[in-house]
Amino acid sequence: MSKDQELRRAAFEEVEKHQDLVEADPYRLHYHIMPPVGLLNDPNGWIQWNGTYHLFYQWMPFKTGHGAKFWGHYSSEDLVNWTHEDIALTPSEWFEKNGCYSGSAIEHNGELYAFYTGNVKDEKGNRESYQCLAVSEDGIHFDKKGPVVHLPEGYTAHFRDPKVWKQDGSYFMVVGAQTEDLKGAVALLQSEDLHEWTHVGVLAGGGEGPLGDFGYMFECPDLFNLGGEDVLVFSPQGLDSEGMKYQNVYQAGYVVGAFDSQNGRYEHRAFYELDHGFDFYAPQTTEDEHGRRILFGWMSVPDQDEQNHPTVNHHWLHNMTLPREMKLVDGRVYQTPVSELEELREDSVVERRLELDHETHEVEGVNGKAVELKLEDINIYEGWFALEIGGSARLVYSSEQRIFTMERESYVDGVVEKRQTEVASLNDLHIFIDTSSVEVFVNGGAHVFTARFYPAPNNESIQFTASDKTTLTLKKWDLRKVF
Known part of the structure; x- marks a missing residue:
């Protein structure tokens, strides 16, 4: 041999x-x-x-x-x-x-x-x-x-x-x-x-x-x-x-x-x-x-x-x-x-118009381990807007600082760590969540954030928070298993 x-x-x-x-x-x-x-x-x-x-x-x-x-x-x-x-x-x-x-x-x-x-x-x-x-x-x-x-x-x-x-x-x-x-x-x-x-x-x-x-x-x-x-x-x-x-x-x-x-x-x-x-x-x-x-x-x-x-x-x-x-x-x-990824979508879209104001909000039907989210027509009137995934990853945009932040709990020691970049205004987000990974496309792909993260296996939550008035249109799809 x-x-x-x-x-x-x-x-x-x-x-x-x-x-x-x-x-x-x-x-x-x-x-x-x-x-x-x-x-x-x-x-x-x-x-x-x-x-x-x-x-x-x-x-x-x-x-x-x-x-x-x-x-x-x-x-x-x-x-x-x-x-x-x-x-x-x-x-x-x-x-x-x-x-x-x-x-x-x-x-x-x-x-x-x-x-x-x-x-x-x-x-x-x-x-x-x-x-x-x-x-x-x-x-x-x-x-x-x-x-x-x-x-x-x-x-x-x-x-x-x-x-x-x-x-x-x-x-x-x-x-x-x-x-x-x-x-x-x-x-x-x-x-x-x-x-x-x-x-x-x-x-x-x-x-x-x-x-x-x-x-x-x-x-x-x-x-x-x-x-x-x-x-x-x-x-x-x-x-x-x-x-x-x-x-x-x-x-x-x-x-x-x-x-x-x-x-x-x-x-x-x-x-x-x-x-x-x-x-x-x-x-x-x-x-x-x-x-x-x-x-x-x-x-x-x-x-x-x-x-x-x-x-x-x-x-x-x-x-x-x-x-x-x-x-x-x-x-x-x-x-x-790539557009072909739309073929991953299962069932029908969940679509909502959200109005947030000094609150944390969960949307019925918007959770899961393998999910695609589109946040469009985002208007942050003052302060900051955040989206939390599985209790261990968080996306934050500060309208005052004009900074977009990705946070996660470190898989080494559990301490929260962050990555950031300047974003003049937040218009839309396209997010792909896949059990222990997340990819975030900001403003039509002008900025991208990618990470592995490890939420508790039974935590499928997705939460929206704003410090002041924020409005947006939300679309959510469950994505099918390929591997």
Whole structure:
């Protein structure tokens, strides 16, 4: 039996061994992508190919910690119902023995080309990294071609997460990197055939320009055109907090500018976070057949009290965000849940016009563990408005301070913690609650907050509170279980 076959069998046995324990977890999600067992992190190879959506993901099936990652694989025809496919990649070869790390996928000559980072460490922890290629005829089974990019000069071995696309007759690759002087950077490479690659240089960061001294490592870069401009998404590590910004241990965000494919230069403006909540990292996007730019993110952050999540006791950890459509509005990225998610709705809508004044209010029929809420035509005449979920997460808007706040009870010590951003006025909220996760889209997706939270399993309450007069229109749907 080959090493690849051994790893596949061992992963399958791990799923079978822990299936009952995993499914018994009250915090198991209803409609978010999760691992069948073990740990899930970065979205990989996210693409629509031959009419089918393929989402690969970093997977450690043997424990809820990190290690020599596999590429797990989900597929879908509609972004709502997902099939867990056979393992796409196992860390079975010398150039990936410590993990098939993150990467991307592209169609070429009717086949699916997957690019990923092969991670190698020696007994002393010294790292080597290779950008590798695997090719598939059916989108399920992959033939590994081995390394196609070795480490260019000027970078440490922290060189990973290749994202590949075609533009102006050539293929380009951006790679998350750290320069030898320990500056975060995005490296740019170019190819004519997807096999032979030339290092063009540093595209962003690396000690030069607006991102010159912006953390010590950039992960998961993704460069694409959106609304006539070129958006670079990446996840910087090593930023110091600035007021309400950069409150998580690592960030995920974007810059907007213009990419010149002829000389490999990228001029861009300021960095913005994509999500202001507690749990969002390593996003990846693709353009589908409808021309939509769709994003998946990992609903967590590396190295941030991961083993304190209560799901660890049920031998699984982490999940993806919902798929989000991205648009560029006045130079800023807006994110909204894809329209297909309306297919999750069960029964009829509960619709109410609320008038709050110095009170906490519960609405009949507005509760549950898997719920979609729309709050529209919000008018906060004075003071603040709040919405509490399951007694352990709270959304607050202060009309005087013009600040939107997400609060939750910490799963580490129970202390209330918060994330915030400035919002000039609160017009509408679109909220998805899923047992132990919440995603909040503010003002048509101009701001987004994402978090895991862990209410008492029997607490399905949703409460509305205002310090002064507040009116709004409320719509609520129960959402069906997919997983």
